[in-house]
Amino acid sequence: MALAVFSSSTVSSSSFFSRHGSSTGPKASHIDCFRNLDVTNLTQRRTLVKPINAEPQRKDSIVPLAATIVAPEVTEKEKEDEDFDELARSLENASPLEIMDKALEKFGTDIGIAFSGAEDVALIEYAHLTGRPYRVFSLDTGRLNPETYRLFDAVEKHYGIHIEYMFPDSIEVQALVRTKGLFSFYEDGHQECCRVRKVRPLRRALKGLRAWITGQRKDQSPGTRSEVPVVQVDPAFEGMDGGVGSLVKWNPVANVKGNDIWNFLRTMNVPVNSLHSQGYVSIGCEPCTRPVLPGQHEREGRWWWEDAKAKECGLHKGNIKQEDAENLDGNKNGVDDANGTATVADIFNTKNVVNLSRTGIENLAKLENRQEPWLVVLYAPWCRFCQAMDESYVDLADKLAGSGVKVGKFRADGEQKEFAKSELELGSFPTILFFPKHSSHPIKYPSEKRDVDSLMAFVNAFR
Structure with a gap:
């Protein structure tokens, strides 16, 4: 994830802040997602602001870290008077451009755009369209794709900015690799590696800021981002003043769908990561x-070998409620019943899908001479996958109706999860099993292609 930092014209040439000039209103006037914001008026309001132009490529061998930036003092009264919950409610129906403009207006050079090199290009474009100065920073973990590094370079040239890169501590990385190898995250989870390569560098960067801007969207991740507000007091990190509540987090595209982001990027003709054309999304x-x-x-x-519930690296760990972190069977959007199983709307609802109980799936698994084969999905209704x-x-299921193949579903979260893991080969949700005739052993669907044609080919191979 890349973090970008912008600065005002008063920052010296040795600053790592990226600079950018004002933009013209007509460029944005035809974009639906700008909604009620008049970009022309925005630009007119900036006439008293000296444009921030990109500097020539720096030759400095040493670039100051975000944590070294000294910001104007903010009194306790000013901090206490700010109600960001109320501000979030007032901006809930605002366009991303309006939200970005408010963020840059409020925090000036004390706010930075976190740039990860994917759809976060939209954040920089929105900042550019406001005409205000802005800062951009990015986390270079040392393990990014070559295509991502090429995008960083293209973005710097396209906007005439300097992205400030934050790197992990070399001693910590060395100790991790020497002790556990290069790929320990495949065996014991990605949190330790992410903590060293991403979270700690981010913590250093945010110590030099009072606010940051992220590309989080509500539709991005199962169970962790569905309640993301457009602005909030950061629940996990501290800003330059230190302590709880010292950092504000802005999420201008929280209410925007992924398709709309891509329509915006194509319309504005900005650089994007070439990996997207190869099927990479996140x-x-x-x-x-x-x-x-x-x-x-x-x-x-992302982290496909792990449980689907909490796909976070730690940069947005405040999204994960404590009870969810302790028990990944919970549901962030629902209400748990007495058995700890989330009461959410069920899925796979059709007369041609049989809803199997625990007894039903146990009996099906014990049969050695079934009269007809079964296809069963082990699922959790809260799982976005x-x-x-x-x-x-x-x-x-509708296509297989009357074909002699029964289609079923078994809800395998909550108190049923351990049983499903030990007896039904549950790895992650969803797991699909085929119970053939005249066999006591189910066959696990090995692919992650879940379109109708792929699933039908799997069934036809065994019936």
């Missing part, structure tokens, strides 16, 4: 990122 470090397949949620390309295949699984 892009992180190279070893932990892969393309998504038909029927998959965009976040499923299960939700993403809802339509294709229902279509498949």
Whole structure:
């Protein structure tokens, strides 16, 4: 994830802040997502602001870190008087451009855009359109794709800015690799590696700011981002003043759908990561990122070997409620019942999908001479990856109706999860099993393609 920092014209040439000039109103006037904001008026309001032009490429061998930036003093009264919950409510229906403009107006050079090199280009474009100076910073973990580095260079040239790169501590990385190897995250989870390569460098960067801007969207990640507000007091990190409440987090595209972001990027003709054309949607470090397949949620390309519930690296760990962190069977959007199972709307609802109980799935698994084969999905209704295949699984069930193949579903979260893991080969949600005739052993669907044609080919191979 890249973090970008912008500065005002008063910052010296040795500053790492990126600079950018004002933009023209007509460029944005035809974009639907700008809604009620008059870009022309925005530009007119900037006439008293000296444009921030890009500097020539710096030759400095040493660039100051964000943590070294000295900001104007803010009194305790000013901080206490600010009600960001109320501000979030007032901006809930605002366009991303309006939200970005408010963020830059309020915090000036004390706010930075976190740039990860994926759809975060939209954040820089919005900042550019406001005509205000802005800062951009990015986290270079040392394990990014070559295509991501090429995008960084293209973005700097396109906007005439300097991205400030934050790097992990070399001693910490060396100790991790020497002790546990280069790919320990495949065996014991990605949190430790992300903590060293991403979270701690981010913490250093944010210590030099009073606010930061991220590209989080509500539709991005199952169970962790569905309640993201457009502005909030950061629940996990501290700003330059230190202590709880010292950092404000802005999410201008929280209410924007992924497709709308891409329509915006194409309309504005800005640089994008070439990996997107190869099926990558959510892009992180190279070893932990892969393309998504038909029927998959965009976040499923990240840390695919782990539970689908909490796909976060730690940069936005404040999104994960404490109870969710302790028990990944919970549901952030629902209400838990007495058994700890989230009461949310069920999926795969059609007369051609049989809802199996615990007893039903146990009996099915014990049969050695079934009269007809079964296809069963082990699922959790709160899982976005299960939700993403809802339509294709229902279509498949309708196509198989009357064919001699039964289609079923078994809810395997909550108190059923341990049973499903030990007896039904549950790895992550969704897991699809085929129970053939005359066999006591189910066959696990090995692919992550969950479109109708791929699932039908799997069924036809065994019936």
